[in-house]
Amino acid sequence: xxxxxxxxxxMVGWLNEEVAPKGVHVxxxxxxxxxxxxxxxRVLELIAFTEQAIGLPIPDSHIRMxxxxxxxxxxxxxxxxxxxxxx
Amino acid sequence: MSLLREIEAAxxxxxxxxxxxxxxxxxxxxxxxxxxxxxxxxxxxWLTAASHLSGNEAALxxxxxxxxxxxxxxxxxxxxxxxxxxxxxxxxYAAHADSVIAAPVVMxxxxxxxxxxxxxxxxxxxxxxxxxxxxxxxxxQHDVREFLDRSxxxxxALERVLGxxxxxxxxxxxxxxxxxxxxxxxxxxxxxxxELVFRFPDGRPLAIASFNDHELFFGEAFAxxxxxxxxxxxxxxxxxxxxxxxxxxxxxxxxxxxxxVTLSLNAELARPRGTDE
Numbered sequence: 001x002x003x004x005x006x007x008x009x010x011m012v013g014w015l016n017e018e019v020a021p022k023g024v025h026v027x028x029x030x031x032x033x034x035x036x037x038x039x040x041x042r043v044l045e046l047i048a049f050t051e052q053a054i055g056l057p058i059p060d061s062h063i064r065m066x067x068x069x070x071x072x073x074x075x076x077x078x079x080x081x082x083x084x085x086x087x
Numbered sequence: 088m089s090l091l092r093e094i095e096a097a098x099x100x101x102x103x104x105x106x107x108x109x110x111x112x113x114x115x116x117x118x119x120x121x122x123x124x125x126x127x128x129x130x131x132x133w134l135t136a137a138s139h140l141s142g143n144e145a146a147l148x149x150x151x152x153x154x155x156x157x158x159x160x161x162x163x164x165x166x167x168x169x170x171x172x173x174x175x176x177x178x179x180y181a182a183h184a185d186s187v188i189a190a191p192v193v194m195x196x197x198x199x200x201x202x203x204x205x206x207x208x209x210x211x212x213x214x215x216x217x218x219x220x221x222x223x224x225x226x227x228q229h230d231v232r233e234f235l236d237r238s239x240x241x242x243x244a245l246e247r248v249l250g251x252x253x254x255x256x257x258x259x260x261x262x263x264x265x266x267x268x269x270x271x272x273x274x275x276x277x278x279x280x281x282e283l284v285f286r287f288p289d290g291r292p293l294a295i296a297s298f299n300d301h302e303l304f305f306g307e308a309f310a311x312x313x314x315x316x317x318x319x320x321x322x323x324x325x326x327x328x329x330x331x332x333x334x335x336x337x338x339x340x341x342x343x344x345x346x347x348v349t350l351s352l353n354a355e356l357a358r359p360r361g362t363d364e
Binding site: 038063 | 269276277278
């Protein structure tokens, strides 16, 4: 499994186990911000989760909707070619 | 002063193109209203309140007879009863609290606002007291989104008329810690706040207008409902008049001869771009 696939697997698992309310299932393509899935505390956890995975802090300028729309999008932006971050 | 009045008139015209519902902004806002707006968890660092002296005659005589009556009065102030508004819009939400709005509500008001920013205070750029024009929209999500889109177009047109060069940027509010980064991140990711930014010749930014999508925050906080019972969406556009003045002066200089021929709103501003016949 590639690093990106692992990241998606772990983040989707975390969202379903720790964040999503009962009866709500999150997958890699679920829009994360069109509902109230993530509040201001959870969004920090999401960012921290991503930072931990890539081993780098994410600058505020990269914290925007087109980078964080879905888990798949986060992975594509921040883990584009394994360890190369191009956001 | 005449230039500031011209800018004031231009922004008032811009607001009137959106709504004829103009309010007189109250000089104060209650602690209860700000509490309901969760202000004390958002921007308490700015709070400026109004106090008064007691009606106790002996105390007043003591102050009047004091060698330093100003200092004596200062030390005799009662606890503050009212807050000097940090923004115009809080009172508009309070005015619609616990009600159902049958149709979208768009209103505008101009008032003096107060934000204490300590060492960051700077004349015209960041005054403790400054003048704010706001346009507020309450309604369904699409009403607010369309209002914000129209406002961006209208403000861009005004920017062109005034000949000032600005850019629209994604922004976030300077929330009070401890959850400041999370709230700001959520605001940025969801694209809820944009600012029209003027740049000084040295590149320093100056936000002269902000476009804010509050989603359901104030609708829920103030129990403002739509006819179907769901909470209202809200959004606002805010202008700092002294900052517009600064942008015009920096761009065109302090001599009136260099200012744009007319700063009064022309027909172009009365309608968003793209609607020309």
